[in-house]
Amino acid sequence: MESRSPFKGDILRGKVALLTGGGSGIGFEISAQLGKHGASIAIMGRRKTVLDAAVSALQSQGIQAIGLEGDVRKQDDAVRVLESTIKQFGKLDILVNAAAGNFLVPAEDLSPNGFRTVMDIDSVGTFTMCHEALKYLKKGGPGKDSSSGGIIINISATLHYTASWYQIHVSAAKAAVDSITRSLALEWGTDYDIRVNGIAPGPIGDTAGVSKLAPDEIMKKSIENQPLYKLGEKWDIAMAALYLASDAGKYINGTTLVVDGGLWLSSPRRLPKEAVKQLSLAVERRSRDVGIPKSKL
Numbered sequence: 385m386e387s388r389s390p391f392k393g394d395i396l397r398g399k400v401a402l403l404t405g406g407g408s409g410i411g412f413e414i415s416a417q418l419g420k421h422g423a424s425i426a427i428m429g430r431r432k433t434v435l436d437a438a439v440s441a442l443q444s445q446g447i448q449a450i451g452l453e454g455d456v457r458k459q460d461d462a463v464r465v466l467e468s469t470i471k472q473f474g475k476l477d478i479l480v481n482a483a484a485g486n487f488l489v490p491a492e493d494l495s496p497n498g499f500r501t502v503m504d505i506d507s508v509g510t511f512t513m514c515h516e517a518l519k520y521l522k523k524g525g526p527g528k529d530s531s532s533g534g535i536i537i538n539i540s541a542t543l544h545y546t547a548s549w550y551q552i553h554v555s556a557a558k559a560a561v562d563s564i565t566r567s568l569a570l571e572w573g574t575d576y577d578i579r580v581n582g583i584a585p586g587p588i589g590d591t592a593g594v595s596k597l598a599p600d601e602i603m604k605k606s607i608e609n610q611p612l613y614k615l616g617e618k619w620d621i622a623m624a625a626l627y628l629a630s631d632a633g634k635y636i637n638g639t640t641l642v643v644d645g646g647l648w649l650s651s652p653r654r655l656p657k658e659a660v661k662q663l664s665l666a667v668e669r670r671s672r673d674v675g676i677p678k679s680k681l
């Protein structure tokens with residue numbers, strides 16, 4: 385169900401955004417919402433059919449959009465896609481690194497090449513895109529004034545905050561992404577006025593991530609243990625991206641915003657709430673009756 389944006393429709397008017405992995409899933413919803421709030425959109429992806437469908441969906445909503453074929457693992461593709469974006473729109477204000485690879489696999493069955501593949505897409509790909517985009521995003525870059533630079537948003541995850549079953553590769557890759565976010569925020573925030581932040585989505589309904597990684601029955605069980613008791617929507621992630629990309633986020637740099645309803649903090653409830661209240665009352669009474677301090681019980 386489409387929710388209405390709480391942001392004004394012109395908060396990104398005149399801005400240009402490039403999104404890797406922006407043709408499907410969470411990346412596409414971010415493309416659409418940045419576009420609906422005034423930005424021109426360039427989408428980079430590996431599959432032409434996905435790009436074409438995404439671009440026509442954006443254009444049908446009155447958004448200026450182009451699709452550019454490319455793989456973030458190839459530096460030449462990164463250079464070419466950035467040049468095409470500048471050629472088409474004259475500048476770059478916002479880079480969103482949303483391209484990612486994922487699959488469930490026990491660590492013992494994952495080949496080093498499988499591990500490397502995900503590191504290459506998520507971590508090295510994110511760095512490559514940032515590296516090649518620097519000259520366009522920095523203050524004084526094409527179409528920019530000499531005092532304000534652009535914005536980078538890296539899509540991360542919460543998997544590595546603890547440890548996640550069968551996702552050693554993605555956990556390692558996203559830990560590296562978060563580290564890249566902080567290092568670039570420090571260096572490029574200081575030198576070039578580029579704000580670099582991340583977003584760590586929890587399980588988001590209607591995405592390849594959830595359907596590939598969590599079969600229905602597992603998802604149902606996991607929702608029971610989730611603080612807000614529901615899956616997130618792609619829209620929730622797109623709103624976080626708008627917040628970070630707009631002036632509302634102008635003092636936010638080096639942060640990875642967790643948008644998971646509190647899930648990564650959660651653990652199964654061991655006692656029903658009523659039982660805890662009773663237990664707590666019983667302890668109070670015992671301490672009063674015996675006359676010893678609670679701390680000594």
Ligand code: COA
Pocket residue numbers: 484485486487488489493494495496497498499501502592593594596
């Ligand atoms: N289980 C175990 N290993 C796997 C695997 C799986 N499900 N899928 C791929 N691999 C391994 C391959 O075996 C190979 O290693 P090997 O050479 O030692 O055998 C390595 O990963 C590369 O696989 P390949 O199929 O050549 O990579 P690719 O570049 O074509 O695909 C993937 C990249 C594997 C990450 C692919 O899943 C992908 O791009 N998916 C789309 C994005 C996505 O899933 N998005 C959701 C984000 S949450």
